[in-house]
Amino acid sequence: MTHSDADATASPLEFVSRILGQAWRDLLSVYYANTPIWRLLKSVGLLFFGFFCWSASNLVLSYGIDWTILRYTRSYGFVLILWGPLTHAVIVPLVIRLRRSAQTPTLRTIARQGSKINISIFLAIVLVLGTFPVGPMTLDFQTTLQGGSGSDVNPDLLCTRSDGEIHCHLSESEGIDHVVVTSGDREVERVDEPPFEFTIREDNLEEVVGQQEFVVELQDEGGDTIRRYRRYVSSIPET
């Protein structure tokens, strides 16, 4: 009787149980497949899967969805990153070898029960780490969102022009050490004292693709740029 004939005459229950049985046998055959390429594919596949479970669970947890199951999928993923490759690159091949060559009763028991022992240890570690998570397995996604001391340096740069001169000032000067104004690769102004107002002449500015422009950089004590503004003369309102 062919496969399709069997399907046609089987009851739904038999059909489902046959499908599940086949799936279980396929799963076992994949678990015990022991050629070098199978070992590699399974190890790398589980490594990627572990990364995914670990990071995705961390992510959802950190957004405040405190489902207990997520703590265990996180732990599962975290342990799998190491245990997946260990299982398929080392333990399964070892178990298969022992089944052929084990001489002593202890080794024969290990060979017979090796995979179950391995999975039991793995699941035990997952349960322990799921219940008592250690530091490295907890990714903190919320730190950046819960700050808010309000120390951003982000003032408005306000400029006006009249009679060939451009006058600029900042809406606030807290957190700034000095201000450097450049045009092209030339420094045209440097202001070291608050409130960092400055006036520059239009004819002192370089022209880039038909537009005179200048760049204002707010810098800290070490000379690192905090904020950078580029302004075109044509877009500055006249007073």
Added chain:
Amino acid sequence: MAHTLDVLGLFDNEYRDDGFRTCSVTGLEVHRSVENHVKLFGLTAVVALLYGGIFAFTVAMTRWEVIGLLEPDAFYTHLSLHAWNLLIFWMVFTEIAILYVGGPMVLGRRLPLTRVAKAGWLVMVGGAVLVNYAIWTTEAPNEAPLLTAYVPMPVSPLFYAGACVFILGTVVAALPFFATMWYEKRENPGKTLPLVSFAAFVTSIIAVEALVGGLLAFGPALLWRLELIQWWDAAWYRQMYWIIGHGTQQINLVAMIAVWYFLTHVVAGAEVVSEKVSRTAFILYLFFINLGAAHHLLSDPAVSTGWRIWNTSYAFYGATFASLIHAFAIPAGIEAGRRKRGKGGGLFGWLTSAPWTNPVFSSTIFSIILFGFLGGITGVMMGQLQLNMTWHNTFATVGHFHGTVVLGTTVAFMGLIFFVIRTMFMRQYVSERLASIQPFFYSAAMGVAVLMMMYVGILYGIPRRTAEVVENIPGTEFSLSAASPLFAIFGIFALLAIAGGVLFVLVSVGSLVFGDRVENGDDNADLVADGGLGMAQDPDDPVHAYEMRGTFVLCLIFLAAFVITYLLNWYLLTQLWSIGA
């Protein structure tokens, strides 16, 4: 007889008096004119890969702030050189070679207009050198262009000139391919093109569309930068720019799929499950794939909401559907082809008994798997109007296109270069072992690096293009230091991936220079899995007589990953907007 411009004996295969020879691996009638030009463009591509790869090191070691190699200004210059050499020059030179393979070589014709092909190569090289020079010598007020030199940002006019020259050179180099198609159809009006030629033809049409878009972007921008015209519309520029900016990546995609069909057939005995379905998928690409470019403009104020929704929620799925067809058709072809030769063996035996030690095969398969899982799924995510908001301009975007053009296209093209070394340059690998290891090493390391790029981008909102973020963004308390553990993993695996890239260059160039010469067909017998399709008990059996349940299971796994990733991304979005909070 050796070619007049022969270097290191690389152009001296044995041809018959009519200039043809029969390839012992593919069975194709190969003419000297085609083969030599494929080699010329292929070698140039590897030079670009090497040069761009050097900047992969400096860029990755800057973004990994524990090292913090470069200052911000130098970083952007290096990033621009990395992008242009790898994303454009390595890819496009290889793609011209692929057009010559898919056209005249598969059709068993000589390459027409060989002087035009050489002129195209010269102009392309000139353009590439000019672009590199312009970027390397960038000085204020100009900025290094990366791939988004948006007007009115000042960029060296030499850059725009170089880009135009390169585009023109590419069009010229493609002309012999179009002439081949013209001659073929004139001589055989009722005959269908082979699938690989058909794929190459679709590639070429998308390429011309992209290149013309590029000229329409860069040409006026050059005139504006030279101040011959006073003003240029920035919104128009962005629209036109992305026709080439993303269009070139679509050329990569379609060329890569052509390579998948070609190499899986040759080295793994794959059959085409349904020619009509596969051809239809290529036609879908023709109409819809370039709409993928729209995702770059989804945060752009210049386009309407209707435009965004049309491009990203309806029309774009035409291309996604095509990719899903190929995602099933190619593994199914491998499975059925191998089962036909008695290489089935259970659910996945057809896959595990495949020639994994052959780097051509392993490169192709890793390209298929990693492109699908890491590049393809994320492409659909970020190509969607709503989800794009969580991806746009984050490092996750960089992860996405490294998933497509590095893990997908570059890995496939590396496999093709391995194939060309054996079958056209007629050289054995300088080390069989290293050649076998390279695709595994490179793909695995790059895979983890790409995953980390996506994680730090989508989970922490790490921006792209900046030299430093983890230490802090100067002047703010907006610290992203929580991402540093994942950045450490990224840095280590980026280094390993670069080592894998170096290994590729060493093996390929080493094989050309020091590899033993392939003297006869038997020397290349190992390239063909299990003796080829001729080994099947009944080679004429229809492909549908064989089951493809392994492929079905793989597709279910792919679907599950797709659904989970999709849901997770939507979940992230709802959290961003605090829906229901």
